[in-house]
Amino acid sequence: MTKPPLTLYLAAPRGFCAGVDRAIKIVEMALDKWGAPVFVRHEIVHNKFVVDGLRAKGAVFVEELDEVPADRPVIFSAHGVPKSVPATAEARQMIYVDATCPLVSKVHIEAERHHDNGLQIVMIGHTGHPETIGTMGQLPDGEVLLVETPQDVAGLTVRDPAKLAFVTQTTLSVDDTAEVVAALKARFPGIVGPHKEDICYATTNRQEAVKAMAPKCDAMLVVGAPNSSNSKRLVEVGARAGCAYAQLVQRATDIDWRALAGISSIGITAGASAPDVLITEVVDAFRDRFDVTVEQVVTAEENVEFKVPRVLRQPA
Known part of the structure; x- marks a missing residue:
């Protein structure tokens, strides 16, 4: 027929993308260097086929650091982690490797710079996504406010409307994010944005x-x-x-x-x-x-x- x-x-x-390529390579190189098991906090990247493939080679995926024996290496996922995670690993004298995508790390550095300049940060991102949790976790509670939609911007309560900056999750819709940024700029004309787009x-x-x-x-x-x-x-x-x-x-x-x-x-x-x-x-x-x-x-x-x-x- x-x-x-x-x-x-x-x-x-x-x-x-380059960040995913690097993260997978980090797990494979860690297995070559230290042997199995190597622990990974959270899925290294969001793909079951990739995760299952690495699991078959000896990677063990966990949600939290307390599931990892102190004498085994641990890798942090490409999405980034709150500052408390490497601090805990250091306190336990663990070997850890940070596989955070460099473009996510750039957003972390940006948020810290704004904080050092006395600005409160608004993050455009998805509630509960590991990248959002990681970025918000770079600073003390209350220093990063999360919005997803223009409607969220309308309901935002800020410390000082004249001292604000915004950052974004790297994996958002370009068009949807532009709408939220427009709402932020309309409500807070003095808000400081990234030098270069955060969306990767x-x-x-x-x-x-x-x-x-x-x-x-x-x-x-x-x-x-x-x-x-x-x-x-x-x-x-x-x-x-x-x-x-x-x-x-x-x-x-x-x-x-x-x-x-x-x-x-x-x-x-x-x-x-x-x-x-x-x-x-x-x-x-x-x-x-x-x-x-x-x-x-x-x-x-x-x-x-x-x-x-x-x-x-x-x-x-």
């Missing part, structure tokens, strides 16, 4: 590629995990950019083929913590069912690379 024709648009950039290059680039791809597609799939902020934002961006059907899938087995009946074009992208192997798996699933023509939608080239911490580059 002849397969129906399908144009498959592949967004570029897609998948792993990878998040921005993947959203731009989706915006370029979405109008061409009958449907769009984002390969990523349900707890991945940047992956969920890609689904929202696709829907807003005109794609009638935009869905998140972790693997090819999650594809709802009934919902895709009758399509002639599909867009595929992936969140920053989704590995190439899962993207290939999804593309192959379409090849099994359709006569596929692949077209790349390229909106940026990425060549960013981050060094691993020095402790891993030194001999054991």
Whole structure:
């Protein structure tokens, strides 16, 4: 039986970013250096396939430091941790490696600088996300106020409206964040913003590629995990950019083929913590069912690379 024709648009950039690459490499190098088990506080990145792969190599994932024996190394996830976490590790004389993405660390430094200058900080981010918890945990309680929406800005109670700065989570929707920033500036005209956008290059680039791809597609799939902020934002961006059907899938087995009946074009992208192997798996699933023509939608080239911490580059 002849397969129906399908144009498959592949967004570029897609998948792993430099911070995720570095975080995974840190766990692998730690296992090489110290042997198993190496403990990781929180999922190193938000992707079950990646986490399961590292677990099979000897990584043990925990939620809190008190689950880690003092004589084993511990790694902090790419999302960043409150200051109290490395302080506790030092008090217990533990070996620890911080895999916080350097672009998240930049936001931490920014927040501290504003605090040192006597400013209270407003953080635009998602309640309960590990990156938000980590950034807010750089400063004493009450020094960082969290907002998610323009409505939150309207209800904000600040210490001094003339002494405010804002920072953002790195994995937000660029457009949604612009609305919240506009609300902050309208209510607090003197608020100090970042010198350079806090939303990271990878998040921005993947959203731009989706915006370029979405109008061409009958449907769009984002390969990523349900707890991945940047992956969920890609689904929202696709829907807003005109794609009638935009869905998140972790693997090819999650594809709802009934919902895709009758399509002639599909867009595929992936969140920053989704590995190439899962993207290939999804593309192959379409090849099994359709006569596929692949077209790349390229909106940026990425060549960013981050060094691993020095402790891993030194001999054991």
